[in-house]
Amino acid sequence: MSFKLDRQLLTTRKNNIPKQKKGIALPLILVVPFILQIFAAVSITGYLSFRNGQKAVNSLATDLQVEASDRVSLHLDNYIKTAVAINQINADAVKLGLLNLRDYKTAGLYHWQQLQVFENVGYIFYALPTGEYAGAGRWLENDSFTIDELSAETNWNSYGYGVDEQGRRTKIVDYTPY
DSSP, X not given: OHHHHHHHHHHHHHHHSOOOOOSOOHHHHHHHHHHHHHHHHHHHHHHHHHHHHHHHHXXXXXXXHHHHHHHHHHHHHHHHHHHHHHHHXXXXXXXXTSOOXXXXXXXXXXXXXXXXXXTTOOEEEEEOTTSOEXXXXXXXXXXXXXXXXXXXXXXXXXXXXXXXXXXXXXEEEEEEEO
């Protein structure tokens, strides 16, 4: 009988010992929420940084476009105002009889003088309905000047003359049959 009691005690003890439940481990339960929170915080921060960066770049690009446009507009306005002013000065000189459009040598010298004043202008000339013209410009590599003429005196060919410091014609530097 004693054997039976011992067996019964063992059986009772086995039944009283709680069985381990199969499931998620405690370290996993503690670590995963922290990892998810860190991942969420980093993701949200990264997204917001990216969006703010995009806005900043777009704002900067817009500001640069506006600035470039304003500068181009300013330079273009000044350039056009200069051209209009030169045309008005020349029209007034013709109207007052100070500039004879058929005197090509004087007209070329007159335009050369204007180029000394208007340094940002490359070429000033006029042309008549007959095709005759006179003008002066900065055509050569070393930024020196030419006085150009096409008239009956040039046998209806276009000549470009190099000039000295006083604007006097020195030599032919360009010839174009017309």
